[in-house]
Amino acid sequence: MGGRPMKRIDRVLAVLDPTADAQPALRKAADLARACSATLDLLVCDFDPALSGQPFAESGTLARHREAFLADRRAALDPIAAELRAGGLAVETHVRWGHPLHRSIVEYAVATSPDLVVKDTHYHGLLRRTLFTNTDWNLIRACPLPLLLAKEREWPASPRIVAALDPGHLGDKPAALDHDILDWAGLLAQRTGGEVHAVHAFFPAALLAATAFTGDLPFAGAAVAAEVVAAERERLGRALEAVLAAHPVDPARVHLEQGAASEVLPRVAETLDAALVVMGAVSRSRVQEAFLGSTAERVLDRIGCDVLVVKPPDFTERLPF
Template identity: 30%
Template sequence: MNKYNNILVVADPAQDHQPALSRAIHLARNAEDVTITLFLAIYDFSYEMTSMLSADERQAMRRGVVMQREAWLKDIIRPYVEEGFKIELTVVWHNRPYEAIIAEVFSKNHNMIIKATHDHDKLGAVIFTPTDWHLLRKCPCPVLLVKDHSWPENGKILSCVNLAADDETHEHLNDKIVNEGKAVSTLLNAELNLVNAYPATPVNITIELPEFDPASYTDAVRGHHLKSMKALRHKHGLPEEQTHVLEGLPEDIIPQMAADLDAKIVVLGTTGRTGLSAVFIGNTAEHIIDQLNCDLLALKPDGYVSPLSPTLE
Protein backbone atom coordinates (compact mmCIF):
# COMPACT_ATOMS: atom_id res chain seq x y z
CA MET A 1 0.00 0.00 0.00
CA ASN A 2 1.25 3.49 -0.85
CA LYS A 3 1.39 5.53 2.34
CA TYR A 4 1.12 8.79 0.38
CA ASN A 5 -2.15 8.16 -1.44
CA ASN A 6 -4.00 11.32 -0.33
CA ILE A 7 -1.73 14.30 -0.99
CA LEU A 8 -2.60 17.94 -0.30
CA VAL A 9 -0.68 20.31 -2.58
CA VAL A 10 -0.59 23.96 -1.53
CA ALA A 11 -0.80 26.14 -4.65
CA ASP A 12 1.46 29.16 -5.07
CA PRO A 13 -0.96 32.03 -5.86
CA ALA A 14 1.78 34.12 -7.49
CA GLN A 15 2.79 31.93 -10.46
CA ASP A 16 1.44 29.51 -13.04
CA HIS A 17 4.41 27.18 -12.54
CA GLN A 18 3.65 24.99 -9.51
CA PRO A 19 6.75 23.10 -8.24
CA ALA A 20 4.76 21.45 -5.43
CA LEU A 21 2.26 20.02 -7.92
CA SER A 22 5.15 18.72 -10.07
CA ARG A 23 6.54 16.86 -7.01
CA ALA A 24 3.12 15.35 -6.26
CA ILE A 25 2.75 14.18 -9.86
CA HIS A 26 6.25 12.64 -9.69
CA LEU A 27 5.25 10.68 -6.56
CA ALA A 28 1.91 9.68 -8.10
CA ARG A 29 3.62 8.33 -11.25
CA ASN A 30 5.50 5.83 -9.08
CA ALA A 31 2.48 4.71 -7.06
CA GLU A 32 -1.08 3.49 -7.52
CA ASP A 33 -4.41 5.05 -6.62
CA VAL A 34 -3.15 8.48 -5.53
CA THR A 35 -5.55 11.39 -5.07
CA ILE A 36 -4.07 14.89 -5.20
CA THR A 37 -5.95 17.91 -3.89
CA LEU A 38 -4.66 21.27 -5.16
CA PHE A 39 -5.50 23.75 -2.40
CA LEU A 40 -5.49 27.54 -2.31
CA ALA A 41 -6.48 29.85 0.53
CA ILE A 42 -7.08 33.42 -0.65
CA TYR A 43 -7.95 36.64 1.12
CA ASP A 44 -8.16 40.25 0.06
CA PHE A 45 -8.64 42.73 2.88
CA SER A 46 -10.03 45.36 0.51
CA TYR A 47 -13.14 43.24 -0.05
CA GLU A 48 -13.80 43.24 3.68
CA MET A 49 -13.43 47.03 3.94
CA THR A 50 -15.97 48.04 1.32
CA SER A 51 -18.53 49.53 3.69
CA MET A 52 -20.79 50.68 0.84
CA LEU A 53 -21.57 47.06 -0.02
CA SER A 54 -24.03 44.90 1.85
CA ALA A 55 -22.94 41.62 3.43
CA ASP A 56 -24.59 39.74 0.55
CA GLU A 57 -22.75 41.84 -2.03
CA ARG A 58 -19.43 41.29 -0.26
CA GLN A 59 -20.14 37.56 -0.19
CA ALA A 60 -20.90 37.62 -3.92
CA MET A 61 -17.63 39.46 -4.66
CA ARG A 62 -15.67 36.94 -2.60
CA ARG A 63 -17.37 34.10 -4.44
CA GLY A 64 -16.45 35.74 -7.75
CA VAL A 65 -12.78 35.90 -6.74
CA VAL A 66 -12.84 32.25 -5.62
CA MET A 67 -14.40 31.18 -8.93
CA GLN A 68 -11.72 33.10 -10.87
CA ARG A 69 -8.97 31.28 -8.98
CA GLU A 70 -10.71 27.92 -9.45
CA ALA A 71 -10.80 28.53 -13.21
CA TRP A 72 -7.08 29.44 -13.15
CA LEU A 73 -6.18 26.24 -11.27
CA LYS A 74 -8.35 24.13 -13.61
CA ASP A 75 -6.21 25.33 -16.51
CA ILE A 76 -3.05 24.34 -14.58
CA ILE A 77 -4.22 20.80 -13.77
CA ARG A 78 -5.93 20.07 -17.12
CA PRO A 79 -2.89 18.37 -18.77
CA TYR A 80 -2.44 16.09 -15.75
CA VAL A 81 -6.14 15.25 -15.52
CA GLU A 82 -6.15 14.40 -19.23
CA GLU A 83 -3.19 12.11 -18.53
CA GLY A 84 -5.32 10.24 -15.99
CA PHE A 85 -4.23 11.67 -12.65
CA LYS A 86 -6.91 12.15 -9.98
CA ILE A 87 -6.73 15.82 -9.00
CA GLU A 88 -9.33 17.73 -7.00
CA LEU A 89 -9.48 21.49 -6.43
CA THR A 90 -10.28 23.35 -3.23
CA VAL A 91 -10.22 27.16 -3.03
CA VAL A 92 -11.25 28.83 0.23
CA TRP A 93 -11.49 32.40 1.51
CA HIS A 94 -9.37 32.55 4.67
CA ASN A 95 -7.07 35.18 6.15
CA ARG A 96 -4.69 32.64 7.77
CA PRO A 97 -3.50 30.20 5.09
CA TYR A 98 -1.81 27.79 7.51
CA GLU A 99 -5.03 27.41 9.54
CA ALA A 100 -7.01 26.72 6.36
CA ILE A 101 -4.39 24.17 5.22
CA ILE A 102 -4.35 22.29 8.54
CA ALA A 103 -8.16 22.34 8.77
CA GLU A 104 -8.20 20.74 5.30
CA VAL A 105 -5.77 18.04 6.51
CA PHE A 106 -8.08 17.15 9.39
CA SER A 107 -11.18 17.34 7.23
CA LYS A 108 -9.93 15.05 4.44
CA ASN A 109 -7.33 12.93 6.32
CA HIS A 110 -4.47 13.89 4.00
CA ASN A 111 -1.29 11.90 4.65
CA MET A 112 1.16 14.40 3.15
CA ILE A 113 1.33 18.12 2.45
CA ILE A 114 3.53 19.38 -0.38
CA LYS A 115 4.31 23.10 -0.56
CA ALA A 116 6.86 25.12 -2.51
CA THR A 117 9.44 27.27 -0.74
CA HIS A 118 11.58 30.03 -2.19
CA ASP A 119 15.28 30.07 -3.04
CA HIS A 120 17.89 32.50 -1.84
CA ASP A 121 19.30 34.23 -4.91
CA LYS A 122 22.97 33.74 -3.97
CA LEU A 123 23.43 30.27 -2.53
CA GLY A 124 20.33 28.46 -3.69
CA ALA A 125 19.30 27.76 -0.10
CA VAL A 126 15.69 27.77 1.02
CA ILE A 127 13.76 30.70 2.46
CA PHE A 128 10.88 29.70 4.71
CA THR A 129 7.75 31.81 4.93
CA PRO A 130 5.65 32.28 8.08
CA THR A 131 3.15 29.79 6.63
CA ASP A 132 5.94 27.22 6.22
CA TRP A 133 6.96 27.65 9.85
CA HIS A 134 3.41 27.29 11.12
CA LEU A 135 3.02 24.08 9.10
CA LEU A 136 6.31 22.69 10.43
CA ARG A 137 5.22 23.40 14.00
CA LYS A 138 1.53 22.52 13.88
CA CYS A 139 0.71 20.17 11.01
CA PRO A 140 -0.02 16.58 12.14
CA CYS A 141 1.00 14.88 8.87
CA PRO A 142 4.38 14.89 7.04
CA VAL A 143 5.16 18.20 5.29
CA LEU A 144 7.33 18.19 2.15
CA LEU A 145 8.72 21.65 1.43
CA VAL A 146 10.12 21.78 -2.09
CA LYS A 147 12.44 23.95 -4.10
CA ASP A 148 11.93 24.89 -7.72
CA HIS A 149 14.33 22.47 -9.39
CA SER A 150 14.30 18.90 -10.64
CA TRP A 151 15.32 16.13 -8.30
CA PRO A 152 18.94 15.08 -9.07
CA GLU A 153 19.16 11.90 -11.18
CA ASN A 154 21.05 9.78 -8.63
CA GLY A 155 20.22 11.87 -5.58
CA LYS A 156 19.95 10.23 -2.19
CA ILE A 157 17.41 10.45 0.62
CA LEU A 158 19.02 11.66 3.87
CA SER A 159 17.31 10.81 7.17
CA CYS A 160 18.63 12.83 10.13
CA VAL A 161 18.54 10.93 13.41
CA ASN A 162 19.33 12.04 16.95
CA LEU A 163 21.35 9.44 18.87
CA ALA A 164 22.25 11.63 21.86
CA ALA A 165 19.43 10.37 24.10
CA ASP A 166 18.32 6.84 24.96
CA ASP A 167 14.71 7.50 25.93
CA GLU A 168 11.81 5.80 24.19
CA THR A 169 10.40 8.96 22.61
CA HIS A 170 13.68 9.60 20.79
CA GLU A 171 13.91 5.96 19.72
CA HIS A 172 10.39 6.00 18.29
CA LEU A 173 11.04 9.25 16.45
CA ASN A 174 14.33 7.92 15.04
CA ASP A 175 12.54 4.77 13.84
CA LYS A 176 9.87 6.92 12.23
CA ILE A 177 12.47 9.12 10.50
CA VAL A 178 14.24 6.02 9.13
CA ASN A 179 11.00 4.32 8.07
CA GLU A 180 9.78 7.47 6.34
CA GLY A 181 13.13 7.73 4.56
CA LYS A 182 12.81 4.10 3.45
CA ALA A 183 9.29 4.69 2.13
CA VAL A 184 10.38 7.73 0.10
CA SER A 185 13.53 5.93 -1.12
CA THR A 186 11.43 3.00 -2.35
CA LEU A 187 8.97 5.32 -4.08
CA LEU A 188 11.74 7.28 -5.82
CA ASN A 189 14.13 4.34 -6.32
CA ALA A 190 16.78 6.26 -4.36
CA GLU A 191 19.41 5.22 -1.82
CA LEU A 192 18.67 5.99 1.83
CA ASN A 193 21.45 7.41 4.01
CA LEU A 194 21.36 8.18 7.73
CA VAL A 195 23.28 11.02 9.38
CA ASN A 196 23.89 11.87 13.03
CA ALA A 197 25.88 14.81 14.39
CA TYR A 198 27.54 14.60 17.80
CA PRO A 199 28.92 17.61 19.72
CA ALA A 200 32.56 18.58 19.93
CA THR A 201 34.19 18.77 23.37
CA PRO A 202 33.08 22.00 25.11
CA VAL A 203 36.07 24.35 25.29
CA ASN A 204 35.11 25.75 28.71
CA ILE A 205 35.40 22.26 30.30
CA THR A 206 39.02 21.88 29.16
CA ILE A 207 39.87 25.30 30.61
CA GLU A 208 38.07 24.85 33.95
CA LEU A 209 39.23 21.28 34.58
CA PRO A 210 43.01 20.97 33.97
CA GLU A 211 42.94 17.18 34.56
CA PHE A 212 40.17 16.75 31.96
CA ASP A 213 41.26 14.74 28.90
CA PRO A 214 39.35 16.11 25.88
CA ALA A 215 40.58 13.33 23.58
CA SER A 216 39.17 10.59 25.85
CA TYR A 217 35.92 12.49 26.23
CA THR A 218 35.55 12.92 22.47
CA ASP A 219 36.34 9.24 21.91
CA ALA A 220 33.70 8.24 24.46
CA VAL A 221 31.02 10.47 22.88
CA ARG A 222 31.88 9.30 19.39
CA GLY A 223 31.87 5.68 20.58
CA HIS A 224 28.38 6.06 22.05
CA HIS A 225 27.04 7.55 18.82
CA LEU A 226 28.72 4.92 16.63
CA LYS A 227 27.33 2.12 18.81
CA SER A 228 23.82 3.64 18.67
CA MET A 229 24.05 4.09 14.88
CA LYS A 230 25.19 0.47 14.48
CA ALA A 231 22.16 -0.75 16.45
CA LEU A 232 19.85 1.48 14.39
CA ARG A 233 21.22 0.36 11.01
CA HIS A 234 21.03 -3.31 12.02
CA LYS A 235 17.44 -2.82 13.15
CA HIS A 236 16.52 -1.35 9.76
CA GLY A 237 18.75 -3.52 7.58
CA LEU A 238 21.02 -0.77 6.23
CA PRO A 239 24.70 -1.21 5.25
CA GLU A 240 27.38 0.66 7.19
CA GLU A 241 28.45 2.77 4.20
CA GLN A 242 24.98 4.38 4.12
CA THR A 243 25.30 5.68 7.70
CA HIS A 244 27.31 8.72 8.76
CA VAL A 245 28.32 9.78 12.28
CA LEU A 246 30.10 13.14 12.25
CA GLU A 247 31.41 15.58 14.83
CA GLY A 248 29.85 19.03 14.75
CA LEU A 249 26.61 20.96 15.05
CA PRO A 250 23.53 19.63 13.22
CA GLU A 251 23.08 22.98 11.46
CA ASP A 252 26.57 22.56 9.93
CA ILE A 253 26.69 18.79 9.38
CA ILE A 254 23.24 18.21 7.85
CA PRO A 255 23.39 20.81 5.03
CA GLN A 256 26.98 19.75 4.24
CA MET A 257 26.01 16.07 4.10
CA ALA A 258 22.98 16.88 1.93
CA ALA A 259 25.26 18.74 -0.50
CA ASP A 260 27.89 15.97 -0.51
CA LEU A 261 25.27 13.30 -1.27
CA ASP A 262 23.39 15.49 -3.78
CA ALA A 263 20.29 14.68 -1.72
CA LYS A 264 16.80 14.87 -3.20
CA ILE A 265 15.15 15.09 0.22
CA VAL A 266 16.30 15.56 3.81
CA VAL A 267 14.00 13.92 6.38
CA LEU A 268 13.87 15.66 9.77
CA GLY A 269 11.92 14.99 12.95
CA THR A 270 10.12 17.94 14.49
CA THR A 271 8.66 17.51 17.94
CA GLY A 272 6.45 20.57 17.99
CA ARG A 273 6.37 22.17 21.42
CA THR A 274 7.26 19.16 23.57
CA GLY A 275 10.73 20.52 24.33
CA LEU A 276 12.70 17.37 23.51
CA SER A 277 16.33 17.80 22.52
CA ALA A 278 15.48 16.27 19.13
CA VAL A 279 13.51 19.39 18.30
CA PHE A 280 14.75 21.13 15.18
CA ILE A 281 12.13 23.88 15.21
CA GLY A 282 13.72 27.02 16.56
CA ASN A 283 17.14 28.52 15.92
CA THR A 284 18.76 25.20 14.99
CA ALA A 285 16.04 24.40 12.49
CA GLU A 286 16.23 27.81 10.93
CA HIS A 287 19.96 27.38 10.48
CA ILE A 288 19.59 23.88 9.07
CA ILE A 289 16.78 24.38 6.64
CA ASP A 290 17.74 27.85 5.49
CA GLN A 291 21.05 26.33 4.35
CA LEU A 292 19.67 23.21 2.70
CA ASN A 293 20.12 22.90 -1.05
CA CYS A 294 17.28 20.38 -1.40
CA ASP A 295 13.72 19.53 -0.37
CA LEU A 296 12.78 18.94 3.27
CA LEU A 297 10.37 16.34 4.65
CA ALA A 298 9.38 17.20 8.24
CA LEU A 299 7.73 14.62 10.53
CA LYS A 300 6.00 14.68 13.89
CA PRO A 301 6.39 11.90 16.46
CA ASP A 302 3.55 9.40 16.87
CA GLY A 303 0.96 10.73 19.27
CA TYR A 304 1.61 14.38 18.39
CA VAL A 305 -1.56 16.47 18.82
CA SER A 306 -1.73 19.66 16.77
CA PRO A 307 -2.83 22.81 18.65
CA LEU A 308 -5.25 23.25 15.72
CA SER A 309 -6.81 19.80 16.14
CA PRO A 310 -10.64 19.93 16.07
CA THR A 311 -10.64 17.72 19.18
CA LEU A 312 -9.10 20.62 21.14
CA GLU A 313 -11.80 23.08 20.17
Protein backbone atom coordinates in the same frame (compact mmCIF):
# COMPACT_ATOMS: atom_id res chain seq x y z
CA MET B 1 9.51 -3.07 11.21
CA GLY B 2 9.09 -3.59 14.97
CA GLY B 3 5.29 -3.69 14.85
CA ARG B 4 4.95 -0.21 13.34
CA PRO B 5 2.42 0.18 10.52
CA MET B 6 4.03 0.43 7.10
CA LYS B 7 4.10 3.90 5.61
CA ARG B 8 1.94 4.42 2.52
CA ILE B 9 1.20 7.32 0.24
CA ASP B 10 -2.38 7.03 -1.00
CA ARG B 11 -3.22 10.75 -1.08
CA VAL B 12 -0.89 13.68 -1.77
CA LEU B 13 -1.97 17.24 -1.01
CA ALA B 14 -0.25 19.90 -3.15
CA VAL B 15 -0.60 23.44 -1.81
CA LEU B 16 -0.42 25.80 -4.78
CA ASP B 17 0.39 29.50 -4.92
CA PRO B 18 -2.07 31.16 -7.33
CA THR B 19 0.31 34.11 -7.79
CA ALA B 20 3.43 32.12 -8.77
CA ASP B 21 4.57 31.22 -12.27
CA ALA B 22 6.72 28.22 -11.25
CA GLN B 23 5.04 25.51 -9.19
CA PRO B 24 7.65 22.98 -8.02
CA ALA B 25 5.23 21.63 -5.42
CA LEU B 26 2.75 20.72 -8.17
CA ARG B 27 5.39 19.01 -10.28
CA LYS B 28 6.90 17.00 -7.44
CA ALA B 29 3.56 16.14 -5.86
CA ALA B 30 2.36 14.83 -9.24
CA ASP B 31 5.54 12.77 -9.68
CA LEU B 32 5.16 11.22 -6.22
CA ALA B 33 1.44 10.58 -6.71
CA ARG B 34 2.25 8.84 -9.99
CA ALA B 35 5.03 6.76 -8.40
CA CYS B 36 2.75 5.72 -5.53
CA SER B 37 -0.50 5.32 -7.51
CA ALA B 38 -1.96 7.95 -5.19
CA THR B 39 -4.72 10.52 -5.55
CA LEU B 40 -3.47 14.07 -6.02
CA ASP B 41 -5.38 16.81 -4.20
CA LEU B 42 -4.74 20.35 -5.48
CA LEU B 43 -5.44 23.05 -2.90
CA VAL B 44 -5.48 26.81 -3.24
CA CYS B 45 -6.10 28.87 -0.11
CA ASP B 46 -6.38 32.58 -0.76
CA PHE B 47 -7.61 35.78 0.79
CA ASP B 48 -8.24 39.32 -0.35
CA PRO B 49 -8.38 41.87 2.49
CA ALA B 50 -10.59 44.10 0.34
CA LEU B 51 -13.26 41.39 0.49
CA SER B 52 -12.87 40.56 4.17
CA GLY B 53 -15.71 42.78 5.30
CA GLN B 54 -16.09 46.45 6.18
CA PRO B 55 -18.21 47.97 8.95
CA PHE B 56 -20.76 49.47 6.55
CA ALA B 57 -20.50 47.05 3.61
CA GLU B 58 -23.55 45.13 2.47
CA SER B 59 -22.89 41.48 3.37
CA GLY B 60 -24.67 40.05 0.34
CA THR B 61 -22.55 42.06 -2.05
CA LEU B 62 -19.38 41.06 -0.23
CA ALA B 63 -20.38 37.40 -0.39
CA ARG B 64 -20.97 37.60 -4.14
CA HIS B 65 -17.60 39.27 -4.74
CA ARG B 66 -15.86 36.73 -2.54
CA GLU B 67 -17.49 33.84 -4.39
CA ALA B 68 -16.44 35.36 -7.72
CA PHE B 69 -12.90 35.66 -6.39
CA LEU B 70 -12.87 31.96 -5.44
CA ALA B 71 -14.51 31.00 -8.75
CA ASP B 72 -11.58 32.60 -10.57
CA ARG B 73 -9.20 30.48 -8.51
CA ARG B 74 -11.20 27.32 -9.34
CA ALA B 75 -11.18 28.20 -13.03
CA ALA B 76 -7.39 28.53 -12.94
CA LEU B 77 -7.09 25.05 -11.40
CA ASP B 78 -9.34 23.34 -13.98
CA PRO B 79 -6.85 23.18 -16.90
CA ILE B 80 -4.05 22.07 -14.55
CA ALA B 81 -6.19 19.24 -13.23
CA ALA B 82 -7.37 18.28 -16.73
CA GLU B 83 -3.81 17.93 -17.99
CA LEU B 84 -2.83 15.76 -15.02
CA ARG B 85 -5.93 13.58 -15.43
CA ALA B 86 -5.08 13.12 -19.09
CA GLY B 87 -1.75 11.73 -17.90
CA GLY B 88 -3.51 9.07 -15.84
CA LEU B 89 -3.62 10.69 -12.39
CA ALA B 90 -6.66 10.82 -10.13
CA VAL B 91 -6.94 14.53 -9.31
CA GLU B 92 -9.22 16.54 -7.05
CA THR B 93 -9.29 20.33 -6.72
CA HIS B 94 -10.27 22.50 -3.78
CA VAL B 95 -10.29 26.24 -3.18
CA ARG B 96 -10.68 27.77 0.28
CA TRP B 97 -11.05 31.27 1.61
CA GLY B 98 -8.98 31.74 4.71
CA HIS B 99 -6.75 33.99 6.76
CA PRO B 100 -4.16 33.45 8.00
CA LEU B 101 -3.32 31.13 5.12
CA HIS B 102 -1.37 28.60 7.16
CA ARG B 103 -4.31 28.01 9.47
CA SER B 104 -6.67 27.43 6.54
CA ILE B 105 -4.18 24.97 5.00
CA VAL B 106 -3.65 23.09 8.28
CA GLU B 107 -7.38 22.91 9.00
CA TYR B 108 -8.00 21.45 5.54
CA ALA B 109 -5.13 18.98 5.91
CA VAL B 110 -6.33 17.80 9.32
CA ALA B 111 -9.89 17.40 7.99
CA THR B 112 -8.85 15.40 4.89
CA SER B 113 -5.82 13.50 6.30
CA PRO B 114 -3.53 13.27 3.26
CA ASP B 115 -0.44 11.12 3.69
CA LEU B 116 1.83 13.89 2.46
CA VAL B 117 1.56 17.68 2.12
CA VAL B 118 3.73 19.36 -0.52
CA LYS B 119 4.38 23.11 -0.72
CA ASP B 120 6.74 25.36 -2.68
CA THR B 121 9.64 27.14 -1.10
CA HIS B 122 12.67 28.82 -2.65
CA TYR B 123 16.44 28.65 -2.13
CA HIS B 124 18.64 31.64 -2.93
CA GLY B 125 21.92 30.26 -4.27
CA LEU B 126 23.96 33.43 -3.78
CA LEU B 127 22.75 33.99 -0.24
CA ARG B 128 22.87 30.23 0.44
CA ARG B 129 19.62 30.58 2.32
CA THR B 130 16.11 29.24 1.86
CA LEU B 131 13.67 32.13 1.49
CA PHE B 132 10.82 30.93 3.67
CA THR B 133 7.69 33.03 3.75
CA ASN B 134 5.75 33.61 6.95
CA THR B 135 3.22 31.02 5.75
CA ASP B 136 6.06 28.52 5.20
CA TRP B 137 7.39 28.93 8.75
CA ASN B 138 3.94 28.64 10.28
CA LEU B 139 3.25 25.47 8.28
CA ILE B 140 6.59 24.01 9.35
CA ARG B 141 5.68 24.68 12.96
CA ALA B 142 1.99 23.76 12.85
CA CYS B 143 1.31 21.17 10.14
CA PRO B 144 0.90 17.79 11.91
CA LEU B 145 1.26 15.80 8.69
CA PRO B 146 4.51 15.11 6.82
CA LEU B 147 5.35 18.37 5.01
CA LEU B 148 7.55 18.32 1.91
CA LEU B 149 9.06 21.75 1.15
CA ALA B 150 9.78 21.60 -2.58
CA LYS B 151 12.34 23.78 -4.34
CA GLU B 152 12.90 24.36 -8.06
CA ARG B 153 15.60 21.75 -8.55
CA GLU B 154 14.42 18.48 -10.11
CA TRP B 155 15.12 15.17 -8.41
CA PRO B 156 17.55 12.94 -10.34
CA ALA B 157 16.63 9.46 -11.55
CA SER B 158 18.18 7.89 -8.41
CA PRO B 159 17.90 10.51 -5.67
CA ARG B 160 19.97 10.44 -2.49
CA ILE B 161 17.72 10.89 0.53
CA VAL B 162 19.24 11.93 3.87
CA ALA B 163 17.56 10.84 7.10
CA ALA B 164 18.59 13.24 9.89
CA LEU B 165 18.54 11.22 13.12
CA ASP B 166 18.85 12.02 16.81
CA PRO B 167 19.59 8.63 18.46
CA GLY B 168 20.56 10.28 21.76
CA HIS B 169 17.31 12.31 21.69
CA LEU B 170 19.21 15.42 22.66
CA GLY B 171 16.65 17.51 20.80
CA ASP B 172 13.81 16.22 23.03
CA LYS B 173 12.48 14.16 20.14
CA PRO B 174 10.71 10.89 21.01
CA ALA B 175 12.62 7.74 20.11
CA ALA B 176 9.90 6.60 17.69
CA LEU B 177 10.44 9.70 15.57
CA ASP B 178 13.79 8.39 14.32
CA HIS B 179 12.01 5.29 13.03
CA ASP B 180 9.34 7.42 11.35
CA ILE B 181 12.06 9.48 9.66
CA LEU B 182 13.75 6.32 8.40
CA ASP B 183 10.43 4.83 7.29
CA TRP B 184 9.64 7.93 5.24
CA ALA B 185 13.12 8.09 3.77
CA GLY B 186 12.95 4.39 2.89
CA LEU B 187 9.50 4.65 1.32
CA LEU B 188 10.45 7.61 -0.87
CA ALA B 189 13.72 5.94 -1.88
CA GLN B 190 11.84 2.77 -2.82
CA ARG B 191 9.26 4.65 -4.89
CA THR B 192 11.81 6.83 -6.67
CA GLY B 193 14.65 4.35 -7.13
CA GLY B 194 16.84 6.27 -4.69
CA GLU B 195 19.12 5.47 -1.76
CA VAL B 196 18.97 6.39 1.93
CA HIS B 197 21.81 7.94 3.91
CA ALA B 198 21.49 8.23 7.71
CA VAL B 199 23.17 11.21 9.38
CA HIS B 200 23.65 12.24 12.98
CA ALA B 201 25.60 15.29 14.11
CA PHE B 202 26.96 15.36 17.66
CA PHE B 203 28.57 18.28 19.44
CA PRO B 204 29.86 17.22 22.90
CA ALA B 205 30.33 20.78 24.15
CA ALA B 206 29.32 20.09 27.74
CA LEU B 207 31.56 17.02 27.93
CA LEU B 208 34.50 18.90 26.47
CA ALA B 209 34.01 21.81 28.86
CA ALA B 210 34.62 19.43 31.75
CA THR B 211 38.07 18.61 30.35
CA ALA B 212 39.18 22.21 29.82
CA PHE B 213 41.28 22.36 32.99
CA THR B 214 43.46 19.54 34.29
CA GLY B 215 45.47 21.16 36.99
CA ASP B 216 49.25 21.18 36.45
CA LEU B 217 49.26 18.95 33.36
CA PRO B 218 49.09 21.42 30.42
CA PHE B 219 48.89 18.75 27.72
CA ALA B 220 46.59 16.35 29.52
CA GLY B 221 43.47 18.32 28.58
CA ALA B 222 43.80 17.59 24.88
CA ALA B 223 44.30 13.88 25.51
CA VAL B 224 41.33 13.70 27.84
CA ALA B 225 39.18 15.63 25.36
CA ALA B 226 40.10 13.20 22.60
CA GLU B 227 39.13 10.28 24.84
CA VAL B 228 35.83 11.96 25.71
CA VAL B 229 34.99 12.56 22.04
CA ALA B 230 35.96 8.99 21.12
CA ALA B 231 33.80 7.58 23.91
CA GLU B 232 30.85 9.73 22.88
CA ARG B 233 31.28 8.72 19.24
CA GLU B 234 31.31 5.06 20.27
CA ARG B 235 28.20 5.50 22.43
CA LEU B 236 26.27 7.26 19.68
CA GLY B 237 27.50 4.74 17.13
CA ARG B 238 25.89 1.97 19.18
CA ALA B 239 22.70 4.01 19.49
CA LEU B 240 22.65 4.53 15.71
CA GLU B 241 23.16 0.82 15.09
CA ALA B 242 20.22 0.04 17.39
CA VAL B 243 17.92 2.41 15.51
CA LEU B 244 19.11 1.26 12.09
CA ALA B 245 18.78 -2.45 12.91
CA ALA B 246 15.13 -2.31 11.85
CA HIS B 247 15.87 -0.51 8.57
CA PRO B 248 17.73 -1.62 5.41
CA VAL B 249 20.34 1.16 5.34
CA ASP B 250 23.75 0.27 3.95
CA PRO B 251 26.38 0.76 6.73
CA ALA B 252 28.54 2.59 4.19
CA ARG B 253 25.78 5.22 4.02
CA VAL B 254 25.71 5.95 7.75
CA HIS B 255 27.38 9.24 8.69
CA LEU B 256 28.21 10.09 12.32
CA GLU B 257 29.72 13.57 12.21
CA GLN B 258 31.10 15.78 14.96
CA GLY B 259 29.83 19.34 14.81
CA ALA B 260 26.72 21.45 15.18
CA ALA B 261 23.69 20.05 13.33
CA SER B 262 23.11 23.44 11.69
CA GLU B 263 26.52 23.10 10.03
CA VAL B 264 26.81 19.33 9.54
CA LEU B 265 23.46 18.57 7.89
CA PRO B 266 23.69 21.22 5.13
CA ARG B 267 27.31 20.22 4.48
CA VAL B 268 26.56 16.50 4.25
CA ALA B 269 23.51 17.14 2.04
CA GLU B 270 25.63 19.26 -0.30
CA THR B 271 28.52 16.75 -0.35
CA LEU B 272 26.15 13.90 -1.19
CA ASP B 273 24.27 16.07 -3.70
CA ALA B 274 21.14 14.99 -1.85
CA ALA B 275 17.70 15.58 -3.34
CA LEU B 276 15.91 15.45 0.01
CA VAL B 277 16.59 15.69 3.74
CA VAL B 278 14.03 14.06 6.05
CA MET B 279 14.05 15.51 9.56
CA GLY B 280 11.84 15.51 12.62
CA ALA B 281 10.35 18.37 14.57
CA VAL B 282 8.40 18.55 17.81
CA SER B 283 6.41 21.08 19.80
CA ARG B 284 7.93 21.91 23.19
CA SER B 285 5.66 24.77 24.22
CA ARG B 286 3.89 24.58 27.58
CA VAL B 287 1.07 26.72 26.22
CA GLN B 288 0.54 24.46 23.19
CA GLU B 289 1.99 26.92 20.68
CA ALA B 290 3.71 24.80 18.03
CA PHE B 291 7.22 25.91 17.24
CA LEU B 292 10.62 24.52 16.28
CA GLY B 293 13.83 24.81 18.21
CA SER B 294 16.39 27.33 16.98
CA THR B 295 18.72 24.53 15.81
CA ALA B 296 16.04 23.03 13.57
CA GLU B 297 15.23 26.45 12.15
CA ARG B 298 18.89 27.11 11.32
CA VAL B 299 19.15 23.71 9.63
CA LEU B 300 16.05 24.33 7.53
CA ASP B 301 17.30 27.78 6.58
CA ARG B 302 20.61 26.46 5.23
CA ILE B 303 19.67 23.24 3.43
CA GLY B 304 19.66 23.79 -0.33
CA CYS B 305 17.69 20.68 -1.31
CA ASP B 306 14.08 19.72 -0.56
CA VAL B 307 13.16 19.02 3.06
CA LEU B 308 10.52 16.66 4.47
CA VAL B 309 9.49 17.62 8.02
CA VAL B 310 8.00 14.75 10.05
CA LYS B 311 6.11 15.24 13.33
CA PRO B 312 5.28 12.83 16.19
CA PRO B 313 1.93 10.98 15.96
CA ASP B 314 0.41 13.02 18.81
CA PHE B 315 1.30 16.38 17.28
CA THR B 316 -2.29 17.20 16.27
CA GLU B 317 -3.31 17.16 19.93
CA ARG B 318 -0.85 19.98 20.63
CA LEU B 319 -2.13 22.40 18.02
CA PRO B 320 -3.40 25.71 19.40
CA PHE B 321 -6.43 25.66 17.02
